[in-house]
Amino acid sequence: MARAKKTEPSIEAFNPSSYFPAPTLPDVSKAPKVRQSGHYVDQKLKYTYPEQRQMTIFEILDPDVIGKVEKYDVRYEGIRLTPPEERLLNGIYKLLRDKSETKDIKSPTFYKGNYDGGQITEWGGEAHKRALISLKPTEMYMAYLGRDDYSGKEIMEVNKTLEGLAGKRFLMIYDRVRSVQVNKGKTETRTDRIEKYAPLIELVKYTRDLTDEELKRLDKGDERIRQAKGEIILALNPILTDQIQTKYVEYPEDINRRMIIAVGGDAKRVTQAMHILSAWCAREISNKRYKSEINADKLPYVLKLDKYIQESRRKLIQTTIENAVQACKNLGLILDVSLEAGKAGQLKYVFTLNKDY
DNA sequence: GGACACTCCACCCATGCGAG
DNA sequence: CTCGCATGGGTGGAGTGTCC
Numbered sequence: 001m002a003r004a005k006k007t008e009p010s011i012e013a014f015n016p017s018s019y020f021p022a023p024t025l026p027d028v029s030k031a032p033k034v035r036q037s038g039h040y041v042d043q044k045l046k047y048t049y050p051e052q053r054q055m056t057i058f059e060i061l062d063p064d065v066i067g068k069v070e071k072y073d074v075r076y077e078g079i080r081l082t083p084p085e086e087r088l089l090n091g092i093y094k095l096l097r098d099k100s101e102t103k104d105i106k107s108p109t110f111y112k113g114n115y116d117g118g119q120i121t122e123w124g125g126e127a128h129k130r131a132l133i134s135l136k137p138t139e140m141y142m143a144y145l146g147r148d149d150y151s152g153k154e155i156m157e158v159n160k161t162l163e164g165l166a167g168k169r170f171l172m173i174y175d176r177v178r179s180v181q182v183n184k185g186k187t188e189t190r191t192d193r194i195e196k197y198a199p200l201i202e203l204v205k206y207t208r209d210l211t212d213e214e215l216k217r218l219d220k221g222d223e224r225i226r227q228a229k230g231e232i233i234l235a236l237n238p239i240l241t242d243q244i245q246t247k248y249v250e251y252p253e254d255i256n257r258r259m260i261i262a263v264g265g266d267a268k269r270v271t272q273a274m275h276i277l278s279a280w281c282a283r284e285i286s287n288k289r290y291k292s293e294i295n296a297d298k299l300p301y302v303l304k305l306d307k308y309i310q311e312s313r314r315k316l317i318q319t320t321i322e323n324a325v326q327a328c329k330n331l332g333l334i335l336d337v338s339l340e341a342g343k344a345g346q347l348k349y350v351f352t353l354n355k356d357y
Numbered sequence: 358g359g360a361c362a363c364t365c366c367a368c369c370c371a372t373g374c375g376a377g
Numbered sequence: 378c379t380c381g382c383a384t385g386g387g388t389g390g391a392g393t394g395t396c397c
Contacts, residue, residue, distance in 0.1 A: 084388085138359065151391070152361045267389055268369045311372090312378055 025261055028332045029356040031252035034090075034097045035111060038247030038286070039239050041279050043172050046078030047301045079170045079200070080304060084161045086275040090255050091143030092133075092201065092234065096241075097253070099133050105245045112241065115233055123238045124176050124194035131236040140232055146257035166203040172196050172239055194239075202235040249279070249286040250357075262330035263323075273303040273324040281333040281353055290355045296339065296347035325349075333357055 081089065099114040101107045108129075115132035122128065141150050144158045173195045179187045252258060259278070263269040280302065284292045294302065300309055300317050303324060308317045328334040336352040 136359090141360095149391095150360095151389095151393095152363070153388090154390075155361060157388075266367095266369075268367095268387090271370080307371090312380095314379065315381085316371095 025258055025330065025332060026254075028252055028258075028354075031254060033250040034094050034253045034255075035244055035248040035250055036089075036093050037240055037242060037244040038249060038283070039174050039176070039242050040079070041249050041283050042174060043079040043170070043239065044081070044276065044279050045283065045302065047304065048077070048306075077171045077173060079172065081165075081272070081275070083270050083272055083275060084157070085165050086272070087256050087259075087270075088144055088158070088161050088165060089200070090251065091140065092236070093240075093251075094253050095133055095135055095139060095143050095234075096131060096236070099135065100131070111244050113236070121238075123242070124192035126178075126192070128238050128242075130238055131241045133234045133236070134231050135234070137232055144256065146254055146260070162201075162203060166199055166201050169197055169199050172198070174239070176243060178243075196237075196239070198237055200237045200240065202237075203232070249282040251282060258331055259327070262327045269323075270327070271320060271324065273305065273320050274327040276303050277324040277328050278331060278333055281328055281351065282357070284351075285333070285353050285355060285357050288355075290353045292351045292353060293342075293348050294351075295342065296349060299349060 096111060096113060100111045101109040102111065104110060111131065112129070113131040113133040115134040120127050120129050137155075140162070141155055141158050142148050144161075145154060173193070176192045176194055178190055178192070180190050182188050259270050259274070260267045263274070281292075284290075299321060300306075303321065305317050305320060308320070325334065325337055329337070332354055334351050335354050338350050340348055340350050342348045
């Protein structure tokens with residue numbers, strides 16, 4: 001099957017540094033960190049490899065979920081985000097940290113936001129209260145952009161991404177493992193299978209203390225009143241906080257800035273593949289795997305390059321991977337990388353990861 | 358000072374196409 | 378099947394101005 005072609009990844013040709021130079025980034029080990037839930041990262045890293053494609057989504061789904069899914073065109077399981085959406089989520093997690101209890105892991109408000117008003121819902125067999133964040137628009141813009149000056153166009157861009165993401169549903173299937181108290185203080189492990197088809201965030205724009213004059217203008221469609229007066233209230237999908245006490249990965253709080261610096265200063269160069277690979281590295285590190293391997297034929301699927309695969313754009317796949325690797329090296333996530341021959345003769349990437357990240 | 362609106366520019370990535 | 382090339386859309390960003 002695997003024929004030796006010129007564009008196959010080869011050990012000699014693997015040279016990720018050619019695209020952009022290594023910039024100097026602030027020491028990452030000193031940067032304050034933000035938690036992201038392990039379940040969320042897992043969903044981002046889900047992928048489908050050809051052999052496992054026989055089983056359709058409908059065969060593995062809870063019948064209860066199928067009805068909802070069929071109305072829409074669901075092609076993927078897991079969370080698939082565009083680069084601006086990734087950037088937004090990073091910002092939202094930073095805001096969540098800033099506006100939550102973060103010291104006391106046992107606190108019920110740990111990473112649960114600053115707004116009390118969510119109703120308790122059932123989530124995978126447990127009562128769950130969604131995290132809600134109340135914030136000023138400017139905080140959202142700063143968290144997204146990673147700086148405090150911005151133009152009107154950037155505001156529009158952030159709002160567009162925010163509203164777009166709130167309207168996007170994802171099919172998320174995961175297991176939550178928890179221990180429960182049984183008789184005589186013994187604990188047992190229980191696993192809840194959670195299947196949901198839902199958006200990651202829900203957006204509530206609030207308008208308060210309006211004068212009659214302002215109310216009239218709002219009715220006439222003057223959106224500026226709402227924006228200036230109001231606060232944004234974000235409700236987070238439970239997957240974003242579920243078991244974040246124990247299952248999480250950490251990013252430096254200025255990851256959005258770092259990512260841009262890491263590709264040479266232009267945010268447009270930040271690809272989806274870079275976001276995914278950085279998430280993959282961060283997860284390996286949080287699992288304390290600092291020497292990590294992945295087969296070369298698998299990596300394109302992990303990085304969600306399946307469109308390129310379908311179109312047989314091998315060269316493009318290879319450069320996308322090399323750039324993503326280089327970006328993660330520049331970020332300080334990857335210390336070293338090599339392409340080696342595996343036991344079965346297959347090629348595999350071997351990453352040495354930064355345990356101080 | 359904050360929240361935009363509008364304009365202008367650079368250029369990256371996705372996509373289509375033709376060629377071998 | 379795979380490549381390189383060209384094109385066009387779209388995003389990021391800077392600058393300036395307005396309104397409250």
